[in-house]
Amino acid sequence: MGYFTPIKTSRASEDVFLQLKAAILSGKFKPGSKLPSERELTAEFQVSRGVIREAIRMLELSGFLAIRQGHGGGAYVTDLTLSHVGNAFLDLFQTNTLSMTEVSQVRLFIEPEVARLAALNFNATHLKRLDEAEANEHVAFKSAPDQIARLTNVHKVLAHICGNLFFEAIVRSMLKITAEIVMTVVPDLDILHGPGEHHAVIEAVKSGDASRAATEMALHLKTFSIEIVELEKVYRRHMMQAG
Structure with missing residues (x-):
């Protein structure tokens, strides 16, 4: 060689x-x-x-x-993909180097901007994928992982539509960390996040209203961020007991 x-x-x-x-x-x-x-x-x-x-x-x-x-x-x-970035951030979270407070702060800055850019970039080629992502929130879930995947897919689709690969990598990384907490300590996902909660964001993006898309995304994340930060405490206790 x-x-x-x-x-x-x-x-x-x-x-x-x-x-x-x-x-x-x-x-x-x-x-x-x-x-x-x-x-x-x-x-x-x-x-x-x-x-x-x-x-x-x-x-x-x-x-x-x-x-x-x-x-x-x-x-x-392997074919390197955005999932490798998410795995690296998940490792940092699991070793308690990164906190959910930090993740939530970044989400509140980045995802409204992602929604804004998605509204500016939105065209007819994106319509089917976004509509399918919303519709799939209302189907019968096969399992907890399936439910999490369907309820977070809108965020992934918007990150793709926004046209910034780095933003997309960050969004996927944050969703991976959130899924880790939810899968570990939340027995009833419906209490935390139900279907249809992305509707206002989606409608703003589809109409090309960038300002409203950003506002609606910020509103969507605000309450969820408070809840997920509190759930991290439960997650940390659970991991200590499991260890």
């Missing part, structure tokens, strides 16, 4: 991880492609198989690789 530099430090697995990550990011290994075998990587890096396995595991946990078993199995490069 000739891609990599032999490892001669005490931090061998981390150095292998960094070189493999750089190779993936630079395009030497495309999404869907298979990494060389453990034997090949061991020879090229001149380290033990244990070091290679640890580096592969680090790449898997970071979202760069997916491990497949059986015939044709091995370490395959």
Whole structure:
């Protein structure tokens, strides 16, 4: 191969991880492609198989690789998506580095702006997706995860319509953290968030009224933010007891 530099430090697995990550990011290994075998990587890096396995595991946990078993199995490069950003922020929240107070403050600043931009960018090509997102809030939910996914999808659709990929990544990250709390400590989701609560925002976006879209989104988030901040306390207690 000739891609990599032999490892001669005490931090061998981390150095292998960094070189493999750089190779993936630079395009030497495309999404869907298979990494060389453990034997090949061991020879090229001149380290033990244990070091290679640890580096592969680090790449898997970071979202760069997916491990497949059986015939044709091995370490395959994943297609990096916005979900990786969300996973990173979720890790920060779960380690108590990031609080729901901070998340809610950011939501109250960003999501009204997302709604405003969505109203400005809205066109006929967006209509079906937005209407479907609203309609799906009123179907029978199959499970709690299904209910959360349907009740938050409007936020994801608006973030996509707004046309700013960074805003979309942030919105999805905040929704992932919120879902973690709700799934863990809220037994009855209807009490916290019911179907149809996005209607005013959606109508403002569809009519192209950017100012009203931002106002309606802020109103929608205000009460919910207070409740979710309080629920974080329950979540933290639950996690301490579980640990």
